[in-house]
Amino acid sequence: MPTITYIDHDGTERPIEAKNGETVMETAIKNSVPGIDADCGGACACATCHVYVEESFMDKVGQPEEMEQSMLDFAENVQANSRLSCQIQISDELDGLRVTTPESQH
Incomplete structure (x- = not known):
């Protein structure tokens, strides 16, 4: 099982074993x-699952598709490594x- 580490804006780390096929958001919930x-609920219709992906994994998770990019417009403090965790499928x-979760979501 892959391990995903969720990091709060203050640096608190939560390594969690995830199931292949789920999304980063589903595992977090x-x-x-x-x-x-x-x-x-993971329908890519809000931006409340916004995360910053560690740079070394950006190629593996890929770039956001058009719908996700549109939803990121509603997120605060969007960066080049911003993604919606509902759109990242675990493998x-x-x-x-x-x-890392943005400070604005805490």
């Missing part, structure tokens, strides 16, 4: 990760992925 609310290739 199931494990009560603060800062990921997922108000739309063995993402083992070790580290994502």
